[in-house]
Amino acid sequence: MDFSTMEQPFPAFIDFPPINDLRSALARLQQVPGQLLHTDHPVDPHGELAGVYKRVGAGGTVKRPTRLGPAMMFNHIKGYPDSRVLVGVMASRERVALLLDTTPDRLAERMGEAIEKAIDPVVVPREQAPCQEIVHRAEDPGFDLRTLLPAPTNTDEDAGPFFCLGLVLGSDPEEGHADVTIHRLCVQGRDRLSIFFAPDRHIDKFRQKAEAAGKPLPVTINMGLDPAILIGSCFEAPTTPLGYDELKIAGGLRGRPVELVEAVSIGQKAIARAEVVIEGEILPHERLREDINTDSGRAMPEFPGYTGPANPSLPVIRVTAVTMRRQAILQTLVGPGEEHTNLAGIPTEASIRNAVERAMPGLLKNVYAHTAGGGKLLAVLQVAKRRPGDEGRQRQAALIALAVYRELKNVILVDEDVDPFDSDDVLWAMQTRYQGDVDTIFVPGVPGHVLDPSQVPEYSPSIAARGLTCKTIFDCTAPWHLRERFERAKFRDVDPHPFAPELFPQARS
Template identity: 75%
Template sequence: MFLAAGRHIEVFRQKAEAAGKPLPITINMGLDPAIYIGACFEAPTTPFGYNELGVAGALRQRPVELVQGVSVPEKAIARAEIVIEGELLPGVRVREDQHTNSGHAMPEFPGYCGGANPSLPVIKVKAVTMRNNAILQTLVGPGEEHTTLAGLPTEASIWNAVEAAIPGFLQNVYAHTAGGGKFLGILQVKKRQPADEGRQGQAALLALATYSELKNIILVDEDVDIFDSDDILWAMTTRMQGDVSITTIPGIRGHQLDPSQTPEYSPSIRGNGISCKTIFDCTVPWALKSHFERAPFADVDPRPFAPEYFARLEKNQGSAK
């Protein structure tokens, strides 16, 4: 079982192994969306010791019910479709591709096949329980379901950090799915006065310092839709000059699943998972704002073109109240 370094369960496993004891766990699958969302949260959004099931409970506005495992002294999530109970064994390791010898493990969130780890902890399965006719929804690798969920703690961490340092400056943030929800951050900012020029760079540095897995930051103004990739590329194309709008910060910790973050890719990289962070400032300089007004388009009222449809729609909405 692969456990990411520094995450909660790996910390627990290391403590148990140091004591020479197995770590009892339950693997809960087929859950409601609120629990999936809560499970994605990690430091710094939720610090060590924080129970992420509280996030799920807040979203669904009622507690997440737990039940006692049938074979291990650990809890499981009530009404999970499938629960695997077991123990992570101390001092036991196996090669991840021991059955395939392929050198690969599984599709990962950056969009590549992950390399097989040569030494991973082993889970001894003690029991498997499931509901009748269990349904399992899978979230695999670079799929948008996966990367959208992964982006939520990224966005929350960035928002909290920038809002605390520069209140009201950051308008929105999007951890783009193209970066797996972790590598690419789009920050929408609003300059209100001459003194705000340069704060966009401060916001980007705060984001990079807060969430180490971020690799690239794109800064845009409030008139750019950060959820529209065409709009982002339009801003990058028409509001950025490569010699003055790009800031690079080499030698910073990133994420080892990015295949470009290796010494083989660039001699400047000292080890796997180290990256050159890049800030793309696609905001309009304050002094030139009048030169970058977007073409205005009037809103279109569709009702005159389909009066019968809108009459039925209003009638149905009225009856539903």
Template identity: 70%
Template sequence: MKSQTPQHALQASDVNDLRSAIALLKQHHGQYIETDHIVDPNGELAGVYRHIGAGGTVKRPTRIGPAMMFNNIKEYPGSRVLVGVHASRQRAGLLLGCKPEDLAFHMGQAVKNPIEPVNLSAGSAPCQEQIFRADDPDFDLRKLLPAPTNTPLDAGPFFCLGLVLASDPELGVSDVTIHRLCVQGKDELSMFLAAGRHIEVFRQKAEAAGKPLPITINMGLDPAIYIGACFEAPTTPFGFDELSVAGALRNRAVELVDAVSVPQKSIARAEIVIEGELIPNVRVQEDQHTHTGHAMPEFPGYCGDANPSLPLIKVTAVTMRHQAILQTLVGPGEEHTTLAGIPTEASIYNAVEAAIPGFLQNVYAHSAGGGKFLAILQVKKRTATDEGRQGQAALIALAAYSELKNVILVDEDVDLFDSSDVLWAMSTRYQGDSSTTFLPGIRGHQLDPSQMPDYSPSIRDRGISCKTIFDCTVPFALKDRFVRAPFQEVDPRPFAPELFD
């Protein structure tokens, strides 16, 4: 394995694509490694990274570690696969130019100050340095790109970080979303679209008119684009272009270019772009070639069920940079927590701050919930009249992010990013019968395997959940009885300088 350091120091503001992001990471010890050891994309690559840096809800043993470039892919000479760019909160802070604990505030400001994308002229985009058209008789997506599988149960090879760009066929507004994309043939992909997603609305409109929906699948991107794209309604309502969040994060507009084979835009500095059309009234079984019954490992840590009927993408072209990098992730890993969780945190913080200014100190979308199911809210009760506002903050959080399932409330003296400290608060400042609020019968996330009628008689339909608020804050009137043991404030660096470099 090898790591390199560039000659000139880069800042987060210098990042405008994946390659400049890698160059930035190379400057920081422990954030990026490479290997020339040959690896099979079919299961082995994910199996290796599980031990290097996957983290999240991946089966133990795993850990948070560096991003990793695989330079030698079995049966794909010249291809490179990168995994784990987002698999660390510290790394996200480096790439976005802020402290890890300030990411929610940083993202919250970006979504309130969007900068719209701009268009480049044809022939000037790095993503189109190489063009492979599907009408070429030798075209075969399966041989062109090393789409990985995560486990032996996967329905097939998946593109796990394919940012789909599509437009409303009636209104013209665009949206970007990361979707589950399974390779089904030499020029075919299945696409999983959750109900209510904006691109699913676009697809339904096109299908009702009997027309295909042109799309581009953009991979290998500036990390700000991926993270910005993961905001959801109501924070980013219908018609809001999430690429403008990335523009705000970089203070520089994201560049787009006309696709070469469909009437749609591509992200100009992407490593790889798959162009195609969602075909109306055509459905395929996700595991039609493997019949495993499973799709791939999803963020809750389980192998999701294969969908029996998914829309089909007919690929029309692939464009890419020279020596293109295919970027992927390990489904249940920490990378999902970063991508989904930081926009979740920003959405919750902005909503609560607007309703109760100064009360919410910070928020963490915990990796145990994949950045979606579990949020820790740190609050500060300043006066007696603040008692009870912690429950209001939790309700606002549940409204701001509909897929959130559980909220844990802690005081300002608890480190919300330290699970041991949060559990300490639950152990010493929480009584189950009086500190718990149950909200049954509310729509949750369809990938939560416990949200089924046969799991609990209170669940009327799949996807319905009991949402729960755990109030681990001290009642304001009792705060003087719950003061943490004081220690002398000292500077430890002269005693152990090697620990504080």
């Protein structure tokens, strides 16, 4: 189902029950044909499950052949008779829009409004927290993460099984404010996980403070969540500075607070309606080689489409308990897939949109954090020049975008008659409204993303250190003084429904 041409949100939204957790989100998807696929065919979580979804619906920067398809529930996991695994809930922009009560082209606007209408989370009693219906404590006989939860491997060369959609909740040990972020978590033993932090992540700053005091940092890892929580957690500074609790954004999206509950084994909170919660402590002064159990030399597939090297020294989480709902659903993603694009990219779009609108109201019409950059490295900005004085302001908008989102690498500017979500249209603009020597702006030697394999000194002597990059603006907008030469061919706007009702089932009102 294509929502991209709709002027208003999908009309059936008014008939859908509200979403407050993963199960209510799945119930909504179940009502829309083609959005959720169940399979009872046995699947191995090690390599096979991700291999299946690569073909069914992963998309993104996954090596072809792949496609955009439905979310998929695997009901029969080999070696785990009581488990089921869900993948791809947010692996299409249309599905995200359906789950957030909007249309695909208005997702950035919807997310931007949620920041302005943020609602603080609340704590509920344990009897109101489904995530603690079943409790497994690490001291229990036979406790073993490796047999309790079917953490998948994406490829046969992964460092180990990974929890790929674990939302880590931690608190500043000095100030007390909380933060949530999704991190790479590798299962290393019966009660041990390694955790990878990209530079400047807030929970890593909390860990550093705790470690400096010689203390562990208590955290919960929350899995199987309302999509609003996951996507709201992916905002970054400066939109959500240190001390800002991203759970407030999910509250703004849903119009009610996210419910938290006190953990059962540590002094931390968990998301009350999560499917699975792992409780534990990040240990001070303890490090672990990521591939210690496999010696594969590789970590796991990441958003740029590559499997990066295993990290030689990562912080360690000692697990103290696992709590879960009855018939819990373990949620995962395929690392380079479209799901990552939407998780990372839509908050990026909202941050850019809000910042540019504050600086230059009315100039920016829309923004797309393109899937080719995993929602992080490439953004397409659609701008509207209205007067001669607007010439050049589109480049200022691009500079604002680069400032708002530090991991953004390339920005493509297009006019309002170009669809930013249609790559063919964007590339058409680049071929006909762009001259490389006058429409390319370079910003060298600034921080990028450490998972981009080109951002290393070995790639270019201009790169002084790993993680630095040259950022580029491609101005594919028509010059204002030549705008009449760049008018697109004017076709008659005809209602196609009478001619092709099977393709256009609803006549345009």
